[in-house]
Amino acid sequence: MDERKTPYHHGDLRSALLEAAEEVLAETGVSGFSLRQVARRVGVSHAAPAHHFGDAKGLLAALAAEGFRRFLAAMEARAALAGDDPRERLIGSGLGYLDFAQGSPALFRLMFSAPMEGAKSAELADAGTAAFRHLAEGIARLRGEDPGPAADPLLYGVWSLVHGFAELLISGRMPPVQAMSATEREGFLRGILRDVVT
Amino acid sequence: MDERKTPYHHGDLRSALLEAAEEVLAETGVSGFSLRQVARRVGVSHAAPAHHFGDAKGLLAALAAEGFRRFLAAMEARAALAGDDPRERLIGSGLGYLDFAQGSPALFRLMFSAPMEGAKSAELADAGTAAFRHLAEGIARLRGEDPGPAADPLLYGVWSLVHGFAELLISGRMPPVQAMSATEREGFLRGILRDVVT
DNA sequence: AGGATTATCTTGACATCGTCAGGATTGCGC
DNA sequence: GCGCAATCCTGACGATGTCAAGATAATCCT
Numbered sequence: 350m351d352e353r354k355t356p357y358h359h360g361d362l363r364s365a366l367l368e369a370a371e372e373v374l375a376e377t378g379v380s381g382f383s384l385r386q387v388a389r390r391v392g393v394s395h396a397a398p399a400h401h402f403g404d405a406k407g408l409l410a411a412l413a414a415e416g417f418r419r420f421l422a423a424m425e426a427r428a429a430l431a432g433d434d435p436r437e438r439l440i441g442s443g444l445g446y447l448d449f450a451q452g453s454p455a456l457f458r459l460m461f462s463a464p465m466e467g468a469k470s471a472e473l474a475d476a477g478t479a480a481f482r483h484l485a486e487g488i489a490r491l492r493g494e495d496p497g498p499a500a501d502p503l504l505y506g507v508w509s510l511v512h513g514f515a516e517l518l519i520s521g522r523m524p525p526v527q528a529m530s531a532t533e534r535e536g537f538l539r540g541i542l543r544d545v546v547t
Numbered sequence: 548m549d550e551r552k553t554p555y556h557h558g559d560l561r562s563a564l565l566e567a568a569e570e571v572l573a574e575t576g577v578s579g580f581s582l583r584q585v586a587r588r589v590g591v592s593h594a595a596p597a598h599h600f601g602d603a604k605g606l607l608a609a610l611a612a613e614g615f616r617r618f619l620a621a622m623e624a625r626a627a628l629a630g631d632d633p634r635e636r637l638i639g640s641g642l643g644y645l646d647f648a649q650g651s652p653a654l655f656r657l658m659f660s661a662p663m664e665g666a667k668s669a670e671l672a673d674a675g676t677a678a679f680r681h682l683a684e685g686i687a688r689l690r691g692e693d694p695g696p697a698a699d700p701l702l703y704g705v706w707s708l709v710h711g712f713a714e715l716l717i718s719g720r721m722p723p724v725q726a727m728s729a730t731e732r733e734g735f736l737r738g739i740l741r742d743v744v745t
Numbered sequence: 746a747g748g749a750t751t752a753t754c755t756t757g758a759c760a761t762c763g764t765c766a767g768g769a770t771t772g773c774g775c
Numbered sequence: 776g777c778g779c780a781a782t783c784c785t786g787a788c789g790a791t792g793t794c795a796a797g798a799t800a801a802t803c804c805t
Contacts, residue, residue: 358753358800380577380662385791394755396793401753405792461718462656464578481720500723505712506739510704513711517703520659522679525698541704545743556771556782583762592784594764599782603763 363401365391370412374455379464384408409459410468416456417476423449424483435491440542442487443511444535450515457519461512484508491546507545514538561599563589568610572653577662582606607657608666614654615674621647622681633689638740640685641709642733648713655717659710682706689744705743712736 359365369390374382384405385395402408427445431437450457459465465473488504517523518534526534557563567588572580582603583593600606622643629639648655657663658675686702687693715721716732724732 362753378661383791384793395791396756397754399793458660461714461720462660463576463718477720500721500727500735502735502739505715505721505724505735506708506742509711509715509739510708510743511711512715513707513709514703516659516714517707517710520661522659522675523698523703526703529698537698537700537703541700541707544700544704560782581762582764593762594785595783597764 359391359393359397362391362393362397366393366398366401366408367412367415370408371453371456374412374459375453378455379459379462382409404468406465406468407470409465410470410473412456413460413465414470414473414476416453416460417473417480419453420446420449420457420460421476421480421483423452424480428483428487435487436546439487439491439507439546440539442484443507443538443542446511447515447518447535447538450519454519457515461516503546507542510541510545511538514541557589557591557595560589560591560595564591564596564599564606565610565613568606569651569654572610572657573651576653577657577660580607602666604663604666605668607663608668608671610654611658611663612668612671612674614651614658615671615678617651618644618647618655618658619674619678619681621650622678626681626685633685634744637685637689637705637744638737640682641705641736641740644709645713645716645733645736648717652717655713659714701743705740708739708743709736712739 366387369387370382373387373390377383377386384398387408388395388397391397398408402411424442424445427441427448428438429441431441460477484507485501485504488501488507492503518526521527526537529537564585567585568580571585571588575581575584582596585606586593586595589595596603596606600609622640625639625643625646626636627639629635663671682705683699683702686699686705690701716724719725724735727735
C-alpha cells in the first residue's frame, strides 16, 4: 500500500476504479450509477476513467466481466462441495448461481441486463461464455457425455429455472421465499430442482 | 383527433406521454431514457410531465403498471385459447408470459427491474399483484382448488422457469432458441413446461 | 546518462439531463 | 361573468458524460 498523498500516477487506477464502481453500483443501483462519483471516490479527476475504460459502458462492461468470473467461481465452488455425483454437482451449480445473485444483486442484474451493449468487449463475452459452458458441461456429465449441438431442453430448462428463481428472489417478488432462512431457501430451490433434474 | 396547432391544453397529455414514453423506452432502453425526450416527442415543454407523474420514476412506474395490465391480458388470452383443462390453461399462461416478453422486451425488463422503486405507486403494486394472482390461481385450479398460504414449490417453480426463459431469451443468451421460428420456440417451451407441470 | 516518446492523469468546456420556482393560459364551478 | 383550480410554459440550477488540450510521470532508446 503506497500511501503518498496524491501521486499523479495512481499506480493501479484500473482496479481501484472497478472496486469503487462495484460499491457505487451496490449502493445506488444501475440507475443512480455515475462515472464522476466513482472517480470522486477513488480521489481522481472525473475524466480519468476514460483512459482505462474509454466509456461509461466500458467500465460497466469490465465490471460485468469480472462479475461473470466470480459468478463462475461461485458455481464451481458449490459443485466441488457436492462431490462426484453429476446430479448433485449440477444442483450445486444452481445453488452457487443463487449464492452469487443474492450476494451481489446489483452486479447480477447488470450482468444480465444490457446497459452496456455496444461495448463489444471480448473480455465480457468470454467471461459470459465460460460461465455458460460450466452449466452445459454439468448437463453433459449428467446424461453421460454428450454435449449435443442442438437446443437442449434440459439445459435451457434448468438454466431458466435457476435464473428465474434468482431474478424473482432479488426483485422481491417472492416474499414467502425471501422470509425463509438461508438454509430453508436452499432446500426450497433444491426441491424444485430435483423435480426437473431427472 | 383535435388537430389544432399547439393548444395550451393538450387534452390527453397523460396518455400521450405514456405512449411516447413506451416508444422511447423501446428505442433507447432504460439507460437512454429521458424525460425531456418524451416531452419533446409529444411536442410539449420539458416540465410538463412533472404535473402528471410528479417524477421521472413516477412516469416509469405508471408505464410499468400499464405494462403489468397488458401482461396479464396476454396471459389470460392464451389461457382462454387453451380451453378448460387446467394443465393446458396453465401452459397457455406461460406462453402468454413469453408473448409479452418478446413483444415488449424493454417494458418487460422495466417491470421486473427496479429503476422506479421509491415511487410507492399503488397502481403499480396492484397491477403487479393481479398478474401474479393469475398464475397462483392457475396453479390452484391445477391441483384442485387449494390456494395454499405457504410457499408453493410448484407455483414458484413454474413461475421461475417461465420468467427465466423469457429473461434469457430477450437477453440474447439462448442463440439456438432465438434462431427458432415462433412456433418452434413455443413448442420448445411447451416441452420444458410439460415436465414440470405434472 | 539523458532526451524523447509514450502512458497516465488533470483542467476546462459543452450539451444534456432532472428538478424546482414562478408565471402564463385555460377550463369550470358558481 | 368572475374567481379558482388545473394545466402547461419559461428560466434557472446543479449534476452528468464526453471531448480537446495541457500537465506530469514512466519508460525506452541510443
